[in-house]
Amino acid sequence: MTKALANVLEDERIELGEITSSLGFLLRVAQLQAFDAFFTTLAVDGLKPGEYTALWVIGLNPGLRQGSIARTLSIKPAHMTKLVQRMVDAGYVLRKIPENDRRSVRLELTAAGHDFVEKNRGAFLSLHGAERARLSPAEADQLVALLRRLVGLEEKNT
Amino acid sequence: MTKALANVLEDERIELGEITSSLGFLLRVAQLQAFDAFFTTLAVDGLKPGEYTALWVIGLNPGLRQGSIARTLSIKPAHMTKLVQRMVDAGYVLRKIPENDRRSVRLELTAAGHDFVEKNRGAFLSLHGAERARLSPAEADQLVALLRRLVGLEEKNT
DNA sequence: TATTGTTATACTCTATAACTATA
């Protein structure tokens, strides 16, 4: 106990210097915390952030090619194949091979897939609440806006 | 070519909906981009973000216990062992077993380790430049400040 | 008994290339 306390105290005295102003470092720490929050809140259904996001995007874009979704979410083709297999096995996703290009795979949600997305929608989006505990609502909105710009999701400041 | 172009066009039309306001999603995308920038800029020396950060912290806190550094950087003990082995093999880090507690390992940089950190310091920190291309300097500072607060590195707004 | 770090195992995500089937 005393030793454990000593560790914590030592940890707190660790000097980090300028890396605490490094965007890369801050993004990593923030993402680790966000993932923790995700699993704490949603582990119930055994879904992973990337899987839930994929289902979400398939739901919004039914019939889209597997590769398009993979590129948009920065998922590598090899990984995407396995992810889709899991979603198909879970009964959430349907694979359709179009006649005009039988190399490609088009994805859509099953009824169960839609239910799943809908059921977890609130929890997934309300991660905001947990994640933003240390920020005021206005600051949180500002952070989201800045990240969207940083990432290229918005071309110009409105 | 025509097909490849078609893919890009299709990708751009993908609807993402409310996840683009999800902090978790934005943080993941931002971090992927930051890592890309890191490897584009620094791949020269074959260093990885986590390894460079560890060297940096060891340099600022010579003699610190391996476990303390691992906890501070959210590196799991098993992984930390391998990371330290690589750094020792590379000649950047020295392991010292203190007499008063021979279970623990205290780390410090070798001269080569210091040189390495110093040599890549600018490139590592100036990642900012590449990462922040889409933001003005003021906005970038604001983003860093908000992330620091989000992450708990700053208790109160100054 | 508890703690520090190591080893071993397994699983996820990533990286890469070889492969198939289409086009």
Next chain:
DNA sequence: TATAGTTATAGAGTATAACAATA
């Protein structure tokens, strides 16, 4: 030839538990 997706393999990072040495 090029493309879409798959398979196979290897690596990094993580999670977990069992372990040795020390306290």
